[in-house]
Amino acid sequence: MNRCVIGLQWGDEGKGKVVDILAESSEIVVRYNGGANAGHTVVVGNDSFALHLLPSGAVRPETICVITNAVVIDPETLIEEIEGLAKKSVGLNNRLFISENAHLVLDYHKKEDQLREEALGKNKIGTTIRGIGPCNADKVGRSNAIRVGDLGSLGELEPKLRAIVDYKNKVFKCVYNAEPLDSGVLFEKCKSYAEKLMPFSIDTTEYLYNALSKGKSILFEGAQGTMLDIDHGTFPFVTSVNVSALGMPAGAGVPAKVVDEFVGVAKVYTTRVGSGPFPTELNNDIGQYIRDKGHEYGTTTGRPRRCGWFDAVVASYAVAIGAIDSIALMHLDTLTGLDELKICVAYEIDGRKTSFFPANINKLVKAKCVYQTLPGWKEDITGVTDFTGLPQNAKDYVTFIEKCIKRPATMIGVGPNRKQTIFKNIHSR
Numbered sequence: 284m285n286r287c288v289i290g291l292q293w294g295d296e297g298k299g300k301v302v303d304i305l306a307e308s309s310e311i312v313v314r315y316n317g318g319a320n321a322g323h324t325v326v327v328g329n330d331s332f333a334l335h336l337l338p339s340g341a342v343r344p345e346t347i348c349v350i351t352n353a354v355v356i357d358p359e360t361l362i363e364e365i366e367g368l369a370k371k372s373v374g375l376n377n378r379l380f381i382s383e384n385a386h387l388v389l390d391y392h393k394k395e396d397q398l399r400e401e402a403l404g405k406n407k408i409g410t411t412i413r414g415i416g417p418c419n420a421d422k423v424g425r426s427n428a429i430r431v432g433d434l435g436s437l438g439e440l441e442p443k444l445r446a447i448v449d450y451k452n453k454v455f456k457c458v459y460n461a462e463p464l465d466s467g468v469l470f471e472k473c474k475s476y477a478e479k480l481m482p483f484s485i486d487t488t489e490y491l492y493n494a495l496s497k498g499k500s501i502l503f504e505g506a507q508g509t510m511l512d513i514d515h516g517t518f519p520f521v522t523s524v525n526v527s528a529l530g531m532p533a534g535a536g537v538p539a540k541v542v543d544e545f546v547g548v549a550k551v552y553t554t555r556v557g558s559g560p561f562p563t564e565l566n567n568d569i570g571q572y573i574r575d576k577g578h579e580y581g582t583t584t585g586r587p588r589r590c591g592w593f594d595a596v597v598a599s600y601a602v603a604i605g606a607i608d609s610i611a612l613m614h615l616d617t618l619t620g621l622d623e624l625k626i627c628v629a630y631e632i633d634g635r636k637t638s639f640f641p642a643n644i645n646k647l648v649k650a651k652c653v654y655q656t657l658p659g660w661k662e663d664i665t666g667v668t669d670f671t672g673l674p675q676n677a678k679d680y681v682t683f684i685e686k687c688i689k690r691p692a693t694m695i696g697v698g699p700n701r702k703q704t705i706f707k708n709i710h711s712r
């Protein structure tokens with residue numbers, strides 16, 4: 284059984300938790316997109332892991348972890364993560380494989396990201412400043428790109444790096460009046476990256492092809508969420524690649540048809556970090572209640588997340604373009620205590636009602652939400668293990684979402700811990 288986990292909103296839906304659960308029945312977990320802009324949280328007992336580049340399967344000592352070609356790798360973050368897990372006695376030797384074709388995020392990418400955002404002022408995208416956009420731009424531009432495999436030929440890397448840094452320094456000075464970087468210092472860092480990362484570097488496309496041929500079960504872990512997709516999200520307030528399900532085959536290097544189940548992950552409300560339109564946003568006490576109760580602060584940047592009602596127009600769109608089979612609904616516990624809950628079932632744009640998401644922000648900013656109101660519940664549900672054990676209003680809320688997006692909820696989150704999950708509509712897992 285091969286599965287792929289996809290975020291259905293603006294990221295941070297709880298993919299890390301879902302991947303961790305599904306990893307129990309998978310031999311290999313694959314991170315195939317994004318970079319250290321992602322922050323995937325896995326909570327096991329009293330231990331919490333925030334993973335940025337390693338697949339969330341990494342916390343299970345028997346799971347093989349693969350990072351494919353389309354992940355843009357910040358070597359410093361990856362090394363920190365590998366060493367951080369080793370300190371917790373979770374070793375990755377012989378079970379971590381990194382694509383030699385994955386592009387490297389280097390210091391000048393992060394600097395460029397920051398300078399560009401500062402220059403944009405109030406029009407900034409609100410990026411994570413992890414250098415993701417500049418690295419992907421260099422990848423597409425080709426001539427200034429450095430990949431993991433380049434760390435294997437340091438003799439050739441040195442002059443290449445010097446030329447790139449010279450070019451970047453001109454941009455820093457002329458465009459931003461900013462200090463230059465020292466290519467010698469960066470090259471020394473690359474030597475240490477080479478020593479620490481080259482032992483993991485392989486051709487992951489070949490590795491996954493062989494694994495699939497042998498019938499291994501693979502779990503593909505998407506980063507970000509469909510609304511942040513460069514082509515199908517809320518452009519320009521998106522990340523720099525295809526992070527909807529449509530990006531999975533190119534990112535992983537395997538055809539989408541090998542995936543038996545696309546699992547979409549959504550919170551039972553909506554959050555977003557960074558700038559851009561957010562039709563169901565709650566700039567009031569209810570938004571703050573959700574932020575406080577759900578600990579809605581970024582895993583990567585610590586920024587407060589913007590919070591709003593569940594948007595069925597957004598989730599249905601993500602399900603439609605991603606051919607999502609089933610959904611994991613997270614954070615049901617966070618809504619406990621609210622008198623009534625709203626779900627956006629359609630938008631009204633220029634007097635016309637639509638339930639199909641317009642991925643054009645000129646239209647989206649005009650969207651007025653059409654809401655359905657449902658009653659809330661007060662009971663603590665964080666210890667509930669079975670759907671029938673939920674208060675009737677909580678069951679009705681979940682059932683209403685399933686009806687809106689026309690997919691069954693197979694997992695329902697009632698707390699951050701692995702064990703705080705209700706399984707529904709499935710045989711066993």
Ligand code: GDP
Nearest residue numbers: 295296297298299323324582614696697698699
């Ligand atoms: P990801 O990027 O999609 O992996 O999500 P993040 O890890 O960035 O953010 C999700 C946050 O919600 C993390 O702190 C999780 O530990 C937490 N979380 C996941 N599922 C639940 C849930 O059902 N209830 C609560 N209260 N927290 C959850």
Ligand code: IMO
Nearest residue numbers: 294295320321322409410411506507522556557
């Ligand atoms: P996970 O995998 C939430 C958002 C940023 C910003 C936009 C562009 O944890 O769900 P970038 O740094 O990618 O150029 O920023 O995308 N963003 C995320 N928001 N979760 C993420 O990842 C995100 N990755 C990027 O906040 O709005």
Ligand code: MG
Nearest residue numbers: 295322323582
């Ligand atoms: Mg996250």
